Amino acid sequence: MSHTYEIQDFWVDEVRRLAATIAKKAIVTIAGEDYEYPITKTVERDGFFKHYIEVEDEPIGDIERTVLVNENNIPLAIGEGIIEKGDEGWQFAFKVFVSLDKKEGELNG
Template identity: 55%
Template sequence: MDEFKFIPNEYYIEEGRRRFASIADYAIITIDGEGYEYPIAATVERDGFFKHYFEVEDEPVGNIERIELFTQSGASLGSGNGYIEKGDDGWQIAIKLFVVLKEEASEDAGA
């Protein structure tokens, strides 16, 4: 069976990336085992990726252990674990995401 190859244009890819960037609304950032809600302070779209920025207040002091993104309605979009030592100065945290669109052949490609 012959295969049909589709190559998305740059507009399609950028539009998809823009839509992905608009889904998240806030994050629960875990500092020393306690979750704190922070809204997205800014979203920056660049060549091939976007970043969500969060302004983490000076209090509480502790270790940033986890970040989980949510939609406005409270649906979880994903999470990340790590370890950042946070002092009593405010922080700006960024989550950098790449959206990749690619075609893969499937068994029913001709259907």
């Protein structure tokens, strides 16, 4: 005999909060050189969270790549493409959607 269950919103929120703690910094490639930037802010919303990093006014050059990494420098998200960067700073956001399939499942006993 099987029984059904449904994932509750609290669990989905907890998974999202846990996922938001995994990333620790970003490695940004500017004009061929890698620079590390800490996550300056994390914003959680319904269904997603955003990690923000701030790239300083120096160095000047094209931003070629951004990599969000965990504490062991394992890549979690990679962005590629040229962004022209002058002498003003930039703020980047990594937006991540987290969801669990909330359809009914089976408990087998």
